[in-house]
Amino acid sequence: MKELKILAVVIFFTLVTYWLVEPYAHGVMHKQVDSKQFAYSDLDEATKGVMSKKGDATRGKDLVVNGGCTGCHSITVADIPATMDAVTAASSYGVNPPDLSNSGVVYDAKFLAALIKNPAQALKVEHKFTPESGKMHPMVPFYGMGGDIDQEVADMIAYFQSIAVSQDELTPEMAYENACARCHSMKYLNWTELGPKPSFKTEIESLTYDLKVLEYQDSLKAYMGKLPPDLSMQALARGETRARNFIEDPQSYLEGTAMPRVGVNAQSAEKIITYMFDSADPKREQRDTIGTYVIYFSILLAILAILWKKEVWRDLK
Numbered sequence: 001m002k003e004l005k006i007l008a009v010v011i012f013f014t015l016v017t018y019w020l021v022e023p024y025a026h027g028v029m030h031k032q033v034d035s036k037q038f039a040y041s042d043l044d045e046a047t048k049g050v051m052s053k054k055g056d057a058t059r060g061k062d063l064v065v066n067g068g069c070t071g072c073h074s075i076t077v078a079d080i081p082a083t084m085d086a087v088t089a090a091s092s093y094g095v096n097p098p099d100l101s102n103s104g105v106v107y108d109a110k111f112l113a114a115l116i117k118n119p120a121q122a123l124k125v126e127h128k129f130t131p132e133s134g135k136m137h138p139m140v141p142f143y144g145m146g147g148d149i150d151q152e153v154a155d156m157i158a159y160f161q162s163i164a165v166s167q168d169e170l171t172p173e174m175a176y177e178n179a180c181a182r183c184h185s186m187k188y189l190n191w192t193e194l195g196p197k198p199s200f201k202t203e204i205e206s207l208t209y210d211l212k213v214l215e216y217q218d219s220l221k222a223y224m225g226k227l228p229p230d231l232s233m234q235a236l237a238r239g240e241t242r243a244r245n246f247i248e249d250p251q252s253y254l255e256g257t258a259m260p261r262v263g264v265n266a267q268s269a270e271k272i273i274t275y276m277f278d279s280a281d282p283k284r285e286q287r288d289t290i291g292t293y294v295i296y297f298s299i300l301l302a303i304l305a306i307l308w309k310k311e312v313w314r315d316l317k
């Protein structure tokens, strides 16, 4: 019986540590910011006019093409190529403007409306682009094409939603690529800021590619003030809450940070977090199940060991 008591005591303290002490310590060490469920309600006022309109996708396409978006962004699904390669774009804008094919499904509609009219406000980087600084955000605001600007913006959003894949078809990788990949690398998945590094036949080609990445990183550093960190281990090392807070609103989490608010909707955010965990540990799910089996097995083994010990001692008495 003594052994069973000891076992019970050990199990008790293990559970206390696991359920009470660890979460408490975690809560003290990591700041908690309440998630607003990706509602972006600070943008309600600025987007009221747009959100009350019903958009027309056909007119939206004209506006997107003639209103300037495609001067900086490619839209691959509509056969609209980029006007320059990523490295050259970054030397002009600081970063390569993302392809807009899936922007209608990745980003929150209200956020898109605010972004089109006032990028610095939507991205929460107005503090970096004050009139005194003399700097303008590299994405120029859309000032309208002569009609009702709110209707025009609603039309553009309808167009983006009409060409995007459905939320079901949007993979974690696609969401990540759209919203994060232009600034962050993912070493474990072989992603550079220019995309997944292709395999080259010769060392020279491989090094030439690396040089392009370095050149791109230089522009990005100048734009952001620092090189955005590699994301392979971020979610695993610093936790899911921090990752979610950072995706939803970097400023509320780390005041003055150079990372803009990305404006993805809640579903895309979950996909991006999944992708960040998978990158750190592609075998995670498989290992989680194995872990459970190992625990059951250990418990079974402990019980057998106790029974066996009793058996041996009885014979010796």
Ligand code: HEC
Pocket (backbone or CB within 6 Å): 064, 067, 068, 069, 070, 071, 072, 073, 093, 095, 096, 097, 098, 100, 103, 107, 115, 116, 138, 139, 140, 142, 156, 179, 260, 261, 262, 263, 264
């Ligand atoms: C002068 C070039 C330029 C024009 C014109 C432009 N953009 Fe952008 N856009 C950019 C740049 C640069 C970024 C990346 C900014 C950053 O990451 O800090 C960007 C980012 C974006 C993003 C991603 C925002 C996010 O939250 O990550 C979307 C969506 C977008 N633009 C849509 C549009 C639409 C729609 C139009 C037309 C109304 C447009 N852009 C016009 C340069 C431009």
Ligand code: HEC
Pocket (backbone or CB within 6 Å): 095, 179, 180, 181, 182, 183, 184, 224, 226, 227, 228, 229, 231, 234, 238, 242, 243, 246, 247, 254, 256, 257, 258, 259, 260, 262, 264, 272
């Ligand atoms: C326009 C560039 C840009 C984009 C787009 C961007 N980031 Fe960042 N990110 C940064 C910069 C710059 C930092 C460094 C911030 C700092 O240290 O102040 C950063 C930091 C981070 C961090 C580290 C925060 C920490 O714990 O210190 C995480 C996590 C992160 N980004 C996740 C993401 C995810 C996920 C996306 C896509 C949804 C994304 N970022 C999109 C520029 C960007």
